[in-house]
Amino acid sequence: MLNQLVFFSPSGALIDKALLDRANLQLQSLGFSTTEMPETRLRVQRFAGDETTRAASMEQAFKTQTPTLLMATRGGYGLSRLLHKLNFPELAQCLNEHGHLLSGHSDITSLQLALLNAGAKPETLLHGPMACFDFGQPEGVNAQTEEHFLRAVQRGQVDVQWHAQCSDLQSATEKLHVNGPVWGGNLTLLCSLIGTPWLPTMPGGILILEDVNEPAYKIERMLLQLLHAGVLADQQAIVLGNFCEPKPGNHDNGYTLHSAAEFVHQQLGGTPVVLNFPFGHCTPKACWFQGGQGQLGIAPGQATRLTQFLR
Secondary structure, X not given: OOOEEEEEOOOEOOOOHHHHHHHHHHHHHOOXXXXXXXXOOOOEOOEOOOHHHHHHXXXXXXXXXXXXXXXXXXXXXXXXXOHHHOOHHHHHHHHHHHOOEEEEOOOHHHHHHHHHHOOOOHHHEEEOOOHHHHHOOOOOOOHHHHHHHHHHHHHOEEEEEEOOOEOOOOOOOOOEEEEEEEEEEEHHHHHHOOOOOOOOOOOOEEEEEEOOOOOHHHHHHHHHHHHHOOOHHHEEEEEEOOOOOOOOOOOOOOOOHHHHHHHHHHHHOOOOXXXXXXXXXXXXXXXXXXXXXXXXXXXXXXXXXXXXXXX
């Protein structure tokens, strides 16, 4: 079991440092020995230090010799400035050889996908909680979030069940089981990687997407960008998480995120689009291993289930 944990801040600066203080205590109570990289609490404009500092700190953390849980303090914006500075094959090799586990989501999406593309093993890439939002709240960590996190870290397993809306099985009577690599993350970040060297190709995948504070029409536009770029056509299922979308405006006239999902499903011609996955900028938060083989089970009237067993 991993018991050494290192906090690092590759993106936005910490505004409320008390969140990290509480996260530190919370994770220590779960049995982790915690340390912070030097840039963790720095602030340069909106970033946790300048680009050189953040890149060097990340490289140093990845080169830790003993197996370590590398947990981002928060997301925000900043990794897009670093992608061209990082030696991803070398970083992926560090993860693989030292047995590290990198945990994060949101802006960390681009880092994980670039590492996966460079050869990082799925068992080293946990698309899951971050320190401040998930472990640093005054009320403590959500029980379901903690359960999902510890199951993944301690046993290499994912088992998420939820009540989903599904765009193509509402009138079906038979179950659907999809097997394939589970991957994805923040929709905006994934779209930002199209046409770059850092976006992996994942044929036959189960693509999970989330975002925050984007209206439904912008979500649809980004989904269509993935469609037109050929990404969605390669997938066996599209799973939409929490989007925290604003309330519909006067122009929407009944148009919602579900409307966008229905339209995208129609363009795909049969690929299931599943909603309400408990992941995103939300609580409780599930997690999964980026690129790891998994199974998605869908059955009308029953809980939808996503599982991965990497150990």
